[in-house]
Amino acid sequence: MERKYIFDFDSTLTRVEALDVLAEITLKDRPDRPEIIREIQHITNLGIDGDISFTESLERRIRLLKAHRDHLPLLIAELRKKISRSIADNREFFERFAPQIYVISAGFREFIVPIVEEYNVPGERVFANTFEYDAQGNIVGFDRENVLARHNGKIECLKSLGLEGELQVIGDGYSDYVMREAGIAHKFFAYTENVHREKAARHADHITPNLDEFLFVNDLPRNLSYPKNRIKILLLENIHPAAFENLSEDGFSVELVAHSLTEEELIEKIRGVHVLGIRSKTQVTRGVLEAANKLMVIGAFCIGTTQIDLNHARKKGVVVFNAPYSNTRSVVELAVGEIIMLMRSIFPRSTELHTGFWNKTAANAREIRGKNLGIVGYGNIGKQLSVLSEAMGMRVYYYDVEDKLALGNAVRCNTLEDLLNVADVVSLHVDDNPHNRNLIGARELRQMRQGSYLINLSRGFVVDIPALKEALETGWLAGAAVDVYPEEPVSNGPFHTPLQGLDNLILTPHIGGSTEEAQRDIADFVPNKIMEYINSGSTVDAVNFPNIRLPKQQNAHRFLHIHDNVPGIMAHINKILASYDMNITGQYLSTDNEVGYVITDLDRDYNKEVTRALKDIEHTIKFRVLY
Ligand SMILES: NC(=O)C1=CN([C@@H]2O[C@H](COP(=O)(O)OP(=O)(O)OC[C@H]3O[C@@H](n4cnc5c(N)ncnc54)[C@H](O)[C@@H]3O)[C@@H](O)[C@H]2O)C=CC1
Numbered sequence: 001m002e003r004k005y006i007f008d009f010d011s012t013l014t015r016v017e018a019l020d021v022l023a024e025i026t027l028k029d030r031p032d033r034p035e036i037i038r039e040i041q042h043i044t045n046l047g048i049d050g051d052i053s054f055t056e057s058l059e060r061r062i063r064l065l066k067a068h069r070d071h072l073p074l075l076i077a078e079l080r081k082k083i084s085r086s087i088a089d090n091r092e093f094f095e096r097f098a099p100q101i102y103v104i105s106a107g108f109r110e111f112i113v114p115i116v117e118e119y120n121v122p123g124e125r126v127f128a129n130t131f132e133y134d135a136q137g138n139i140v141g142f143d144r145e146n147v148l149a150r151h152n153g154k155i156e157c158l159k160s161l162g163l164e165g166e167l168q169v170i171g172d173g174y175s176d177y178v179m180r181e182a183g184i185a186h187k188f189f190a191y192t193e194n195v196h197r198e199k200a201a202r203h204a205d206h207i208t209p210n211l212d213e214f215l216f217v218n219d220l221p222r223n224l225s226y227p228k229n230r231i232k233i234l235l236l237e238n239i240h241p242a243a244f245e246n247l248s249e250d251g252f253s254v255e256l257v258a259h260s261l262t263e264e265e266l267i268e269k270i271r272g273v274h275v276l277g278i279r280s281k282t283q284v285t286r287g288v289l290e291a292a293n294k295l296m297v298i299g300a301f302c303i304g305t306t307q308i309d310l311n312h313a314r315k316k317g318v319v320v321f322n323a324p325y326s327n328t329r330s331v332v333e334l335a336v337g338e339i340i341m342l343m344r345s346i347f348p349r350s351t352e353l354h355t356g357f358w359n360k361t362a363a364n365a366r367e368i369r370g371k372n373l374g375i376v377g378y379g380n381i382g383k384q385l386s387v388l389s390e391a392m393g394m395r396v397y398y399y400d401v402e403d404k405l406a407l408g409n410a411v412r413c414n415t416l417e418d419l420l421n422v423a424d425v426v427s428l429h430v431d432d433n434p435h436n437r438n439l440i441g442a443r444e445l446r447q448m449r450q451g452s453y454l455i456n457l458s459r460g461f462v463v464d465i466p467a468l469k470e471a472l473e474t475g476w477l478a479g480a481a482v483d484v485y486p487e488e489p490v491s492n493g494p495f496h497t498p499l500q501g502l503d504n505l506i507l508t509p510h511i512g513g514s515t516e517e518a519q520r521d522i523a524d525f526v527p528n529k530i531m532e533y534i535n536s537g538s539t540v541d542a543v544n545f546p547n548i549r550l551p552k553q554q555n556a557h558r559f560l561h562i563h564d565n566v567p568g569i570m571a572h573i574n575k576i577l578a579s580y581d582m583n584i585t586g587q588y589l590s591t592d593n594e595v596g597y598v599i600t601d602l603d604r605d606y607n608k609e610v611t612r613a614l615k616d617i618e619h620t621i622k623f624r625v626l627y
């Protein structure tokens with residue numbers, strides 16, 4: 001016996017309650033509109049949760065609505081724009097299963113039928129109320145004979161249909177659940193994509209955050225092979241809440257942790273996690289990656305990525321993205337501020353005044369104009385700093401291991417020593433490559449001018465801390481600013497560095513990139529990369545993976561295959577696809593020395609065995625059916 005699917009309309013097929021939208025339209029010019037809409041929503045909820053009789057809820061709302069027949073086309077146009085996202089994405093299900101789909105709603109046929117007909121559900125399988133009008137076309141009531149205008153009317157309605165087979169009800173409210181409770185329907189799926197109603201969820205056989213989940217549990221054809229709500233995302237280190245919003249809005253299950261985790265804690269926590277988001281502190285070691293049985297992607301919500309074992313991640317088929325530009329400007333502005341603060345000895349003056357000592361003096365206070373700034377590492381940050389400091393009158397020198405174009409009047413130095421010899425202020429902006437450990441040690445500090453300043457906003461290990469301490473204590477350096485440390489704590493709290501207490505030394509807790517603007521931008525940038533990878537397979541800008549960008553396909557299936565880059569794999573993949581008679585509509589391959597990544601688009605339904613055969617190919621690292 002065929003299964004039947006009984007859908008609710010408001011807040012299930014659509015993201016909204018239609019009468020609330022009608023109220024927005026009819027009350028457009030009323031000054032008391034917000035209060036009336038609030039009142040209507042309140043009455044709607046009382047009815048949905050079963051706290052007042054449904055008839056009463058309808059009567060009270062229609063009285064407040066003051067709607068006219070002419071408002072209905074406007075309402076239908078609005079509702080068309082407000083179809084639930086996963087419903088719209090799974091149009092194919094409605095097209096193919098139309099004869100088994102019914103809509104039973106306490107809403108009104110006048111607006112439900114035009115909407116669901118577009119999804120192949122004909123008017124005769126829509127059961128809902130109808131409006132009553134006066135001679136001028138004003139909506140003044142509803143057909144009271146209709147069972148759906150009554151409390152628990154859906155039970156009566158479904159009973160009267162005498163449907164055979166397993167009856168599954170999909171809805172967001174109490175009135176949907178009672179069909180199951182009354183024994184008329186076999187299963188109730190609480191649909192929470194638009195609204196999570198406690199009462200409905202409590203009584204559900206299954207809570208379904210979207211239609212993908214419903215189709216997945218019933219093994220029905222669907223837009224996504226694996227529902228997004230089943231994809232677990234773990235965001236550590238106080239990542240901006242907008243990242244949580246972006247990812248949850250796209251349907252993922254996201255957990256936020258305010259601090260970093262130690263390796264042991266992360267090994268414990270990473271099982272079952274599909275996406276990990278970190279900043280600079282969390283070490284994603286080989287051990288963590290080995291424990292990560294589901295991990296597909298890591299988002300570094302920062303620039304640096306050496307905290308991640310990138311190579312091992314690649315070998316495990318785990319794609320890593322970062323945010324290469326989002327906090328660049330923030331670091332540069334802090335560097336500019338620190339150059340000025342150091343050269344004017346502002347921190348010592350401020351500390352003295354805090355302790356009650358007035359010391360108005362020009363000693364050790366200089367303008368930055370005309371002074372030499374030496375930038376080590378002329379990358380994104382180094383170049384921005386070059387432009388801004390030159391605009392403030394500094395003479396810029398830079399040194400980079402790569403051949404970099406000089407911006408403005410900046411002068412390239414051939415060696416680090418040349419730069420250290422000439423600069424009044426040295427600012428470090430090298431990348432987090434481990435080869436940069438102790439790039440600035442005792443010898444390099446000696447190569448700096450006596451009375452010059454050092455700024456380190458790159459990585460803690462780049463500077464030899466005992467050597468820096470000595471250079472400051474002996475007065476060889478006139479001051480320094482340090483934002484990063486060889487060892488940083490996993491969360492806010494006590495911290496010790498040998499540098500504490502030194503004069504004209506600005507210490508900051510790795511906040512170079514910690515501005516509202518930077519964190520907000522990162523919270524958009526990295527989730528977008530993560531979503532593009534999960535939703536379409538795109539690896540553009542991945543830091544450890546062959547890059548492929550390709551558009552999402554309609555009416556196609558997409559297989560992602562990650563494998564060791566050894567000869568013969570592509571031939572093997574295509575032989576298997578041919579043996580299952582599958583038609584390839586597009587295929588995209590990108591490789592590096594070790595890993596190959598191929599995306600294959602196919603234009604027809606596939607035998608599930610093909611996926612097993614592809615997974616079983618020797619040297620397969622990961623295989624995923626996207627849709
Ligand atoms: N304090 C903070 O909150 C932040 C710190 N950072 C740090 O700043 C670093 C730089 O960031 P970007 O400019 O975006 O990186 P980038 O990769 O654009 O530039 C780094 C430059 O350093 C050069 N370089 C590497 N080693 C060198 C060496 N030994 N000598 C001379 N040049 C060398 C590279 O060739 C490259 O041009 C990041 O890697 C990160 O470690 C970044 C953002 C925030």
Ligand SMILES: O=C(O)CCC(=O)C(=O)O
Nearest residue numbers: 279280302303304513514
């Ligand atoms: O703000 C952070 O968490 C890290 C900033 C940083 O060092 C980076 O972006 O590389």
